[in-house]
Structure formats: C-alpha cells, structure tokens
Amino acid sequence: MHEFDPRMQECLENCLVCYRVCLSTAMSHCLEAGEEHTEPPHFRLIMACAEICRTAAHFMLIGTPHHRHLCRECAEICTECAADCERIGDMAECVEACRRCAESCRQMAAWD
Secondary structure (H helix, E strand, O other): OOOOOHHHHHHHHHHHHHHHHHHHHHHHHHHHHOHHHHOHHHHHHHHHHHHHHHHHHHHHHHOOOOHHHHHHHHHHHHHHHHHHHHHHOOOHHHHHHHHHHHHHHHHHHHOO
C-alpha cells in the first residue's frame, strides 16, 4: 500500500470525516428538523460540501497532483458550509468537521 505523507494523511482523514458528517447531518438532522435546515440554499451547500470532501479524498487516494486544486475548492466550500451551519444552529459537529477539513485542505492546497 502507498505510504502517505503525514500531512496528506491528516487531510485525507479530515475530508472523509467531513464527508460522513455532512452527509449524515443532511440526511438525518436537517431532514428531520425541516424549516431552515431544508431550505434549498442550505441543503445544496451541505450536500456540495459532502461531495467535494469525498472527491478531494478520492483524488488524494489515487495519487494525482490535481488534488491540490480540489483541496483549494474544498476549503472554500467547507468554510462556507461551516458558517451556514453555525448560522442556522444546532449543528456543532458539522461546523467543527467543516472547519477542520477547511484548514487541512488550505494547507494541502499550498503544499509543494
């Protein structure tokens, strides 16, 4: 199995956690809570966040240098998702996972 740099391994793990948390939050908490949680802009954002995290992790796993481009976009979407989840409230786990992922993806995007 391919050995990952510890920084990439951390980013990969943060992306996968954020993917899982965003998807499960959207499919359980948001759908059950309704109201602002299911408004199209928020629901699309949380789903986009889950997908970009999954895709960034996939690019790191297959070893393409293009993961840096995906990580840059992932950091931007995760930052936006964290802010929106915090604004709506009652989604602390999602906010934390998005912030952690955004930070590690920013570092990965700048990594040479």
